[in-house]
Amino acid sequence: MKERIITEIREFVASAQADVARYPTGPYFDEPLVGFAAMDDPLFADYKRIIGDFHLTPAELCAAAFGAPPRAGTVISWILPITGEVRRSNRLENEFPSRQWSLTRTHGEALNGEVRRYLVSLLAQEGYQALAPQYSPLWKELADTPVGRASTWSERHAAYAAGLGTFSLNDALITAKGIAHRCGSVITDLVLEPTPRDGCGHGDNCLYLREGSCGACIGRCPVGAISFAGHDKARCCAYVYGTVPEAVGKAYGVPYTGCGLCQTRVPCEGGIPRGRG
Ligand code: SF4
């Protein structure tokens, strides 16, 4: 079933993007990466301490959806790596994201939502309970938490738990296909073998967090939201959700523009940077 799920996600993304009537401005993504975490992985309880008590565990989300959590289950997580062409367009920009990047943020994320729904329905057809945390009634975005703007389920943290990547100086997730991606997840009572995390430290794929070098993302941020001390979420969010859509949203014809300047023209853009090795 594990191989089938990986294949289904990959084929779904490929065929949706091949349908130019549906996604005329694509393709947005290369072949997805897929990982698996046990829903009772202690990391999910740890996230209540690391992110905040508001962050939900898979068991809490299942209890709300199904009346009681299953005895065991799996968090299925995927990465949709942004294509080289879209990334290259954003590399040329210094103030606002490229049109292609913004189209990917809006329409590529709509496709990501379709992946969530498709996987839930596929698992249901096979007789398993399944839910997409992003569509749970418990999912909320909170403007003001001890860690700044945050939601009750972090797709990036689910992807880390599922062995798909590690965190970065600019608060993103660096995967085998780089930092420029969209990610999603579904929780199910289908028990699948977890993807090993290979003893990865939480920042091992980021050159600065691993060996104190790089910092290229700092110079890419037009509003100084990244420094060697970390990522200023409030400053970043004000730019990404305020300034940028006001400046280019209408011209690009999209409600969500993203920014992603710190995810392009950087060593981690399309893979795990080697560093000193
Ligand atoms: S650009 Fe360098 S410091 Fe910034 S996230 Fe990527 S690897 Fe880390």
Ligand code: SF4
């Ligand atoms: S997304 Fe844009 S505003 Fe936010 S940290 Fe990266 S470059 Fe700066």
